[in-house]
Amino acid sequence: MDPALVVLLLALAVLLVIGTPVALALLLSTAAALVLLDIPLAVSLQRLAAGINVFSLLAIPFFIFAGDLMYRSGIAGQLVSIAEASLGRARGGLGQVNVGASMLFGAVSGSPIANASAMGSTISPMMQEKGYDRDYATNVNVTAAIVGLLIPPSHNMIIYAASAGTGVSIADLFLAGVFPGILTGLLLMFVAWRVAVARGYPAGVFPGWRAFAKATLYALPGLMTAIIIIGGILSGIFTATESSAIAVIYTIAVGVLVYRTVGWREFQDSAMASVRITAMVLLIIGAASSFGYVLAILEVPSGMASLIGSITNEPILVLLIINVMLLLLGTFMDMSPLIVITTPIFLPIVAPLGIDPVHFGIIMMLNLGIGLVTPPVGSVLFVGAAVSGISVEKTIRTIWPFYFALIAALLLVTYVPAISLALPAAFQ
Numbered sequence: 023m024d025p026a027l028v029v030l031l032l033a034l035a036v037l038l039v040i041g042t043p044v045a046l047a048l049l050l051s052t053a054a055a056l057v058l059l060d061i062p063l064a065v066s067l068q069r070l071a072a073g074i075n076v077f078s079l080l081a082i083p084f085f086i087f088a089g090d091l092m093y094r095s096g097i098a099g100q101l102v103s104i105a106e107a108s109l110g111r112a113r114g115g116l117g118q119v120n121v122g123a124s125m126l127f128g129a130v131s132g133s134p135i136a137n138a139s140a141m142g143s144t145i146s147p148m149m150q151e152k153g154y155d156r157d158y159a160t161n162v163n164v165t166a167a168i169v170g171l172l173i174p175p176s177h178n179m180i181i182y183a184a185s186a187g188t189g190v191s192i193a194d195l196f197l198a199g200v201f202p203g204i205l206t207g208l209l210l211m212f213v214a215w216r217v218a219v220a221r222g223y224p225a226g227v228f229p230g231w232r233a234f235a236k237a238t239l240y241a242l243p244g245l246m247t248a249i250i251i252i253g254g255i256l257s258g259i260f261t262a263t264e265s266s267a268i269a270v271i272y273t274i275a276v277g278v279l280v281y282r283t284v285g286w287r288e289f290q291d292s293a294m295a296s297v298r299i300t301a302m303v304l305l306i307i308g309a310a311s312s313f314g315y316v317l318a319i320l321e322v323p324s325g326m327a328s329l330i331g332s333i334t335n336e337p338i339l340v341l342l343i344i345n346v347m348l349l350l351l352g353t354f355m356d357m358s359p360l361i362v363i364t365t366p367i368f369l370p371i372v373a374p375l376g377i378d379p380v381h382f383g384i385i386m387m388l389n390l391g392i393g394l395v396t397p398p399v400g401s402v403l404f405v406g407a408a409v410s411g412i413s414v415e416k417t418i419r420t421i422w423p424f425y426f427a428l429i430a431a432l433l434l435v436t437y438v439p440a441i442s443l444a445l446p447a448a449f450q
Contacts, residue, residue, distance in 0.1 A: 027320045030055035034313075044356050045302070048309035055316045066312045073311020073362070074304045076184045077263060078192065082177045083300040084266030088273045089133050090292045090299075092244055093140050095277035095284050100241035101126040102144050107234035113225045114218020116149045117158065118211050121166040125207045126245065128170025133177070134394055134402045138167035142409035154223055156412045157420045162214050164406035164417075165424040168391035169210075171357075172203030172384065175251050175269070180262070181307060181358055182383045185365035192262035193255045194380045194446040201441050202384050206431040213427040243280045247272060256449055303358055310359035314366060323367045330371055337375045341436050344368050345389055352393020356401060360390055377439075384442040388435055392428050395421075 033054045037047035052066050105122035112118050124141050128134075142163045149159040171178055174196035183190045250272060251265045260268060277284030284292075317323065330343055348368075351360055365386070372382050394402040397414060407414045435441055 024320055026055045026058040026316075027322065029058055030313075030316055030320070038354060044359055045305045045309040048306075048313045048359060052309075052312045052316050055320075059316075059319065061319075065315075069312040069315040070308035073308040078180055078184050079304070079307070081180050081192075081263045081266035082303060083296060084270050085175050085177045085180075086133065086299050086303075087292065087296040088247065088266070088269040089136050090296050091270070091273045091277055091284060091289075092247065093136055094288045094292050095244070095273070095281050097127070097241065097244035097281070100237065100244065102141075103237035104234070104241055107237050112215060114154075114215055114221075114223040115225055116145065116152060116154060117162045117214035117218050117223070120145045120149070120159070120162045121169075121207050121211045121214060124163070124166035125169050125173060125203065126241075128167075128173040128176075128203065134167040134170050134391065135405050137170040138164050138402050138406040139409055141167065142406050146410045152224060155221065156410055157417050158217060158221065158223075160406050160410040160412050160417045161421045161424050162210070163410065164395045164403050165421070165428060166207065166210055167402050167406065168388075168394055168428075169203050169207050171387045171391040172199040172206065174199055174248060175266070176387065177303075178357060178361060178387060178390075179383065181361045182365060182386060185362050186369055186379055186383065190379045190383065191446075193252075195383050196252060196255070196262070197445040197449060198380050198384050198442040199387065200445055202388060202431070202435045205434060205441060206388065206428065209427040209431050210424060213423045217423055243276045247276075306356065306358045307362055310362035313359070314363045317363065318366070323370060326367050327371045335375070337372075337377060338437065340372060340375060341377070341385070344372070345385070345432065345436060348386065348389045349392060349396075352390045352399075353396045354399055355393075356399060357390045357394060360393075361386065378443060380446060381439045381442045385432070385436050388428075388432050392425070392432065395428075396425075 030051050033051035034047055037050060038044070042050070049066060049070070053063055056063055056066060101123045102119060104126065105119040106116075108122065120141055123145065124137050127137050127140060142160070146156075146159045146163060150156060170176065176196070176199060179195040179199065180192055183192045183195060247269055251269055254260045254265050254268065255262055274284065274289070277288070330340055333343065334340060348360070348364065351364065369379060369382060373379065394400060395406075397403065397418065400414075403417065404414060407417050
């Protein structure tokens, strides 16, 4: 193995273990490898700038801003009302409500962390008041939150499209995530119900169709955000990047004129929070691009392709190997840098095997989403536990049934391409 590659990977592993921020760990390990390769360090910064100088990435800050505004406008509470009216009567109904509301909120925010925060602060207190254990509430909340990665709009899909290069449509990715998102949500609902039955949680009471219709009507302006985005893209009225800016304008109008919960103070707070999140995301993307540049110099992508090719050329086994590798990597590194680093490595391996890049993108979204709720990095897991006021250790002890649901969803999405590709094909 090339000494520069050893230094690159070893330095990254050590820096991550000692708690160095991901972006800084990527840049420092890249710098160490560049020194051994006798390449000027300025190249690292040039690649960082080039990594974020991609037009499609302009959609990320706007989608983040729109999602944060929707969160502050109180739409999360309205989505909980819809889910409670339709799902709350089942045994352990509030678990179903949590999953259903997360699916609806995912169609608005596209952020699993925002999803876990919004649903955790809204539903977890309700669940605890009704006698649900805190670990159950947290487990349902954090695993349901990653459905927001699949149901559009999702800024991680934009990162994948940018990393995959030309030929991968953001609109197709958005459409491809709908059925996998619904499938994952249904599997999580089933597990939530089974665990609720085993623990003897109470069933809810159906409030009546009038209450359901009222909740739906009041939340409809917020839910229209996703419909406007997807409808506008598919009709050709605007591009995916333009749709993000339109989503912000529409969200401001809804928050100010319809719900009347967004004033100047809320707007300022949302703008500042979105700027901070965007800065972190883009810095990580840029640092990952610089790291990926060194991997390309060291011919890691071709070496990985040769390694997997020497093991098998069967698409089923190749996807299994890649899924296992991504699951392991996802436990140690956040999602955005992994998308930027691994897409140029794995996509050239699966493309010659006839695997559609859009299908592979959805596999990556769900796979790396599982990493967000898996220690030791698991950012969504930590956020959900903090919101619920429970330690991560207690949460992990009982989260395993929900992991099984996510793995089952991943296997179905991986080996049944029609789940992802049927909807994009219908609109072509």
